[in-house]
Amino acid sequence: MTVTARTTTASAGVLDQDQLGHLKHWDDLSRRLPHDWSLMQGKGAGEDDFGSYRFQLAYMVYGLALAHRHRLPAAPGLFRPTIQRLVEKLLMPDVWLYWRDVSRGGMVMNAHLSDGYHEEWDPVVRDNIMYSAYVQSCSLLHDHLFADDRYAQPGALTFEHWSFFWGGEPKRFVYDRETLNEHLYWQMVQNGYLGIACEPNCVFQICNQPAILGFRLHDVITGGDRATEVVAGYQQAWADFGRLDDTGHYNQMILEDSRVVRPNALQAPWVDAWCGALMNTWNHDFVHEHYPRQVADFLEPGPDGTLSVRSTPAMEVMGQTVVNDTCDLGWVAAWASEMGDHATLDGVLAHADRFMAPTWRDGALYYPRNDTKTDAEGHRTEIEPMTGNVLLGYARLNVPDGLHELYQHPWGPEHFAEPALTEVGRDVEVSRAEVVDGVLHARLRRRGVEDGLEDDGAVVLGRVPEGARLRVDGQEVAATPVAEGLRLDVPAGPAHDVELVP
Template structure:
């Protein structure tokens, strides 16, 4: 295969930022807190962590396919954080109900500590799909081990005995599948009684990846059942936007009545995995409702006013800008994506720190000239980078054309030191091509080195066109990357 291009400085900066966030000490969420309280809303830690994993998966699959050593450790650290109680403990309270769409049913609910046993597909599907992305992309059974996905909480000060719930990729996938079946394939609820179209798409991706790994075909069954179940309601509302959700008890459909950009964008970006033609057909008309042209080709994304419920203004991160950017990237709408990124670079405070690129939270809606400046951590940490690293139909291709065993026999950068930037890593006509730069930040052993693995007998290693010696080890060849400008590495059979 050939990749679209060598990664540019912005793309490398997003990868560095995600790596930095993955290395934060436990319970350090600085720079990731949004406006909402209690990890309830669309900018919560679970979504930031999961979409960093998704973004890394897309970058590996489409841009740096021969650099598993760059992506595997970061994805593992992010999944470790995804399992932390800081991320899922909200479910203990949300599971009891009490919101406007389930308050009348609250007497039938109870406090639930297990965050994946019922409902809460807005968390469980991300644990499932992230674990399966890892095991597919790296031909690894790490999350198949019993207890590999364990949710545990204990406090010295409250709560009694440890709460501990052990799963693995297979048992969790099986559990979500049967939840889907028992609900007639309509989907699994997020908050009790609320079945969102958006939040069931990651589960479908997970089913597909599990099929790829195990040889099953459940994704086909689930998609067929899902389409039949939603045919009774329609995927789109009367205005042509995605229906937001169905209430389980009444089977009443909630449309995208406020024309919220995040509803269409999030749903469309994910549903493109299996429903490509439908999503592409409706995208141009849908996205036009959300875009605000600005100076010099910049494009802002409008947001709807905050809802007022029970006399309270709902405080939440909509992530509209980020989701429309991610949607445009998946749709291959380069003009819209470039306009949104240009707006972000001009008005949303792009920040570089030791090579990392992000856009820090800003709650101010606009500048003095009315240009949108508000940005939430989900957009500034994750979604703008996700959009820059995705390719047209990136999720669709990952879903429809997964890697086969031949990919995992090709030479690759199987370990990458922390100080090494990789802007190219692909195999073309049997030759491994890498473009590497050593930034020299950490100074630890092998932090400025890469391990070239799966080396064919007799292969020759070149750096900037000159054959070089390397340190042979059981896993391949260790190569020290000289400091300074980027260097071109080749492994020639």
């Protein structure tokens, strides 16, 4: 079943400065040199926890996908290269080498199973859905949104590592969009659709949602219907345990061997928020029904309409304090954006703007990591890179039911026939790009050296209808014909309104 998006007649609007600042920050992070993770390092060691690079990279891709799908649908040239760079980083060994150790088992809840596991270098071959589903879904998001088969090429998703200093032979695991999707599907089948484990034996509800999104996108691209099958199986499998715990919050995970369900016992905000934001793709009514009561348990009113999010105390296990970037506030913001709960979203963003040191650098907006829990007055100041780099931007750029719409009404061939900005110079800011009633509307500003950028200030308009006229600020202008369409040199100064009229 494929239901595609309807032709847009309502305007997607113009991005505001904060939204543009988040996009610029994501573009900047995507251009970091290999192994430079500046501003992205969280509290935990070893890429084990919820603030890891893989999550930051993947949710930047998701945020870009949402922004492209709903905010700037006629700007593939803006989003495509950034998503490609982020996927390239997602494949880097810095991001997945943790699996060599985590695959051995031995986490506190599963210490009795350690003998049954072995060191596994291939990061997607068994369990580890907390990584593999993001490689799968991000590559499929790219190929869906840009009608491309980039990641279907043999070896397009290859995991490689070799060190001169240790580890022996080179490690190389060759996948592509098709083989990875196939592999995850059959793991789902063999697990009775309950889901694929993250750490050995631990099947989280949250981490299987991206895989379901991936199956859906794969169906859209290839014409299959596996998402329907997997969702039906998932519903049936979890019916035995319940998606919610006794208090009405999402069950966190199930232990594969014992079939013991672990509830959200501490009522940790991230468990509900992350799960709800993603599960809304296919389970809209259920997620919306439970959201108001769930979110109310997490919010803390502050001054002037600000809303903070409480975090639960860190777990103490075996005499150790568990170090984890929970990203509670960021996930609640992302969840509220998906639920269309403007009051909560605005309140949380207002809190972040007031107490979490919004920082502008070269036109980019982020909230730097702060490990201090509160200020002197008790207002939450603690913020993780995942929240400050990614989730607050995600929440600002998402629209109500943004992921749900992306899942339920994917773009069809008609979208890819419309004119669009197919190339965007790095120094061009795009705050509007959409086709309304056949007219391509764009709002473009040439960034200056104040944003740390210098490029050619050009965009290319592709899929240009025969005889179409180009206007800048209402005046017809001549553009340079190029192979893909028309090249426009964006004039300096403030933002310009560009129209391509058929």
